[in-house]
Amino acid sequence: MNKLASKKWFFILVFFGPILLSAQEKLEREYRIKEKNVPAAALAFMDSLGINVKTKWYTEESLDRKSIEVKFKFEKRRYSIEFDTFGRVEDVEVTRRWKAVEKNTQNRILMQLMRECTKYKIEKIQFQYIGLEKHLYEIIKNPNAKTPLQMKYELIVKCKSNGGVDLYEYLFNSQGDTVSKSKIIFKNSSHLEY
Amino acid sequence: MNIKKGIYFLFLFFLSSSIWAQGTDHLGAIPSLNMNKKVDEKWSMNTKVESRVIYKSVNPQGDIIKKYSHELSDLTFIMSRSIGLSSRISAGYMLRLEEGEIQQRFIQQYTLIQTKNGYRLAHRIVTDQTISPSEKPEYRARYRVSAEIPLNGKSLDTKEFYVRANNEYLNSVQNKQYDLEIRLVPLLGYVFSDKIKLEAGLDYRINSFLAKQTEQDFWFSINIFVEY
Numbered sequence: 001m002n003k004l005a006s007k008k009w010f011f012i013l014v015f016f017g018p019i020l021l022s023a024q025e026k027l028e029r030e031y032r033i034k035e036k037n038v039p040a041a042a043l044a045f046m047d048s049l050g051i052n053v054k055t056k057w058y059t060e061e062s063l064d065r066k067s068i069e070v071k072f073k074f075e076k077r078r079y080s081i082e083f084d085t086f087g088r089v090e091d092v093e094v095t096r097r098w099k100a101v102e103k104n105t106q107n108r109i110l111m112q113l114m115r116e117c118t119k120y121k122i123e124k125i126q127f128q129y130i131g132l133e134k135h136l137y138e139i140i141k142n143p144n145a146k147t148p149l150q151m152k153y154e155l156i157v158k159c160k161s162n163g164g165v166d167l168y169e170y171l172f173n174s175q176g177d178t179v180s181k182s183k184i185i186f187k188n189s190s191h192l193e194y
Numbered sequence: 195m196n197i198k199k200g201i202y203f204l205f206l207f208f209l210s211s212s213i214w215a216q217g218t219d220h221l222g223a224i225p226s227l228n229m230n231k232k233v234d235e236k237w238s239m240n241t242k243v244e245s246r247v248i249y250k251s252v253n254p255q256g257d258i259i260k261k262y263s264h265e266l267s268d269l270t271f272i273m274s275r276s277i278g279l280s281s282r283i284s285a286g287y288m289l290r291l292e293e294g295e296i297q298q299r300f301i302q303q304y305t306l307i308q309t310k311n312g313y314r315l316a317h318r319i320v321t322d323q324t325i326s327p328s329e330k331p332e333y334r335a336r337y338r339v340s341a342e343i344p345l346n347g348k349s350l351d352t353k354e355f356y357v358r359a360n361n362e363y364l365n366s367v368q369n370k371q372y373d374l375e376i377r378l379v380p381l382l383g384y385v386f387s388d389k390i391k392l393e394a395g396l397d398y399r400i401n402s403f404l405a406k407q408t409e410q411d412f413w414f415s416i417n418i419f420v421e422y
Contacts, residue, residue, distance in 0.1 A: 030347045058347065078311075158279060164235065165279050186280070186307075187350060190230040191358065191383070191391055191419045192316035192340050193282065193305045194240050194272065 030060045030069070041087025042068055045133070049140055079140065080126075092129045092136045093154065094143060098122060101153060108176025109153070117159035123167070124156040152179060220411040221250040222265070224397055228419045240272040240286075246413070266292035272301065280307045290324075297326035312348050316340040330369040338362035338377075356383045358393060364401075375401035379415060391419040 035043065038057050046055065053072040060067050060082075067090065068083040078095040098106070113120045129139050131149035138145050153172040158165065167184040226244035233239055246265040252258055272286030286301035301322045308315040318338040325331050338360055345355040360379035365372070381395030397413040 029351050030349075032346050167279055186309075188230075188388070188421060189307050189314070189316065190228065190238075190240065190421065191393065191417070192307060192314065192342055193274070193284075193303075193318065194228055194230070194242060 028060060028062045030058045033057045033059050033068075038070075039068060039083065039085065039087030042070065042083040042089070043087070045081075045083070045087070045089050045137075046070060048137065051140075074140070077143065081136075081140075089133050089136055090130070092140060093126045094129075094140075096125055096127050096143070098125055100127070101125065102174075105153070105172070105174065105176035109155070109170075109172055112170075112172075112176070112178055113157060113159070117157070117161050119160040121158040122155055123158055126154040128152040128154050128171075150174075156184070219252045219409045220248055220413075222246060222248040222412075223414040223416065225416045226418070228417060230419065230421050232421070236276050238274045238276075238282075240270075240274065240284075242268070242270040242272075244268045244270070266290055270299075270301070272303065274303075274305075280309070281305065288322075295327055297324055299324040313344070314342045314350075316342070332366055332368040334364055334366040336362055336364040342383075350385060352385050352387050354385050356385070357381070358383055358395075373402055375399055381415060381417070389421040391417075393417040393419075 035055075035057060051074055053074050055070050055072045058069045058071070060069050066085055068085065068087065069080060070083075071078070071080050073079070080093040082090045082093075084090055101109070113122075127143075129136060129147075129149040129151055131147070135147040135149045138147055139149060151174045153170075153174075153176075155170045155172065157168050157170055159168055167186075168181055169184055170181050171179040173179050224244060224246050226242060229241045231239045231241075245267045248261075248263050248265050250258060250260050268288055268290050270286055270288040272284050274282045274284035276282045282303075282305045284301070284303040284305070286303065288299035288301060290297040290299065299322050301320060303318065303320045305319075306317045308317075316339070318336075318340070320334075320336045320338075322334050322336075323331060324334075339362075340358060340360045342350065343357045343359075344350040345357065347354065350356050358379075358381045360377065360381075362377040362379070364375040364377070366375070367373075376399070378398045379395065381393040383391055383393040385391050394414075394416045397411075397415040399411040399413070400408060401411075402409045
């Protein structure tokens with residue numbers, strides 16, 4: 001054991017427990033809810049789709065807002081539909097493959113990732129649609145339909161940079177320009193490790 | 195609220211405990227206090243204090259002895275370093291006080307946490323070496339898989355119950371003799387805050403079933419995890 005390592009062990013054994021301040025993270029919270037507690041309008045929207053799938057309903061709470069969310073799998077794609085507390089549909093997210101992203105947009109996204117990461121891996125891609133209920137309805141029924149919906153791409157990217165490896169949630173607009181980027185904070189897992 | 199689910203789960207494993215406990219060689223409890231300190235972005239330090247108390251045991255003649263006794267106490271220090279997004283390597287040292295004797299254990303560990311849709315899966319590989327004044331050194335290689343399932347929602351939040359289930363395989367060699375121990379640990383946990391978790395459940399261990407007479411141990415496990 002080198003001198004530096006023995007110092008570290010000495011430090012651990014003798015001064016075990018130096019109190020440092022740890023950063024507080026504000027995370028979104030979600031609760032599973034029963035169908036009977038889902039706003040009627042949200043249930044009606046799901047019924048109107050006429051698809052027979054297993055649904056899971058959640059209430060999602062963050063610092064400034066509360067919403068209702070339904071998750072389901074339909075034709076091998078994972079959907080997540082967000083409603084306001086009155087049950088009005090707000091957006092639709094669907095997990096898609098990278099090749100479903102338009103070629104020019106792909107290039108712009110990749111350029112951005114190459115600028116920010118020395119090495120990267122796209123872990124997950126979600127298409128996010130915002131707009132009128134009738135168009136959102138249409139896009140669920142036919143994911144390749146041409147609609148006037150506002151569209152964004154949400155990417156979960158493993159990014160290696162000088163600061164180390166981190167996981168990020170990127171939001172790109174339909175042209176592939178970055179709208180936002182946030183680092184994903186992992187929940188504590190010491191009870192799974194020791 | 196899914197507290198009902200949690201109580202149902204607890205009821206189930208207490209029920210199963212009364213069935214399992216009938217054939218056990220040891221019946222007791224393992225309370226532990228687990229303190230974890232994030233030193234910086236990469237390094238963290240874990241200190242664990244654990245005891246084992248026996249309520250019932252079977253002696254070599256097969257007689258059941260119902261007597262409360264303290265079997266052992268462990269004090270473990272582990273230093274960990276993250277080596278990627280979700281994996282960590284660790285090295286540690288354990289002091290064990292058992293029947294007035296002090297044993298020492300050196301620990302090397304690798305963990306990988308996978309976040310799945312609605313649950314987390316942890317893989318842990320550990321090698322350790324134990325030395326004691328009265329016995330030959332023991333070398334072990336163990337693999338544990340743990341699943342953490344939040345009982346209300348997609349990921350584990352504060353004031354939420356969860357189930358953690360472990361399955362571990364321990365291979366050991368001592369005095370040129372090989373043994374395998376299998377552990378099954380279903381636990382019900384509760385997150386009090388970002389910094390405190392409490393878990394309670396069963397720790398079922400079966401060993402010596404390859405060469406010798408099978409031995410079964412049945413422990414009631416209570417774990418407190420503190421982040422500081």
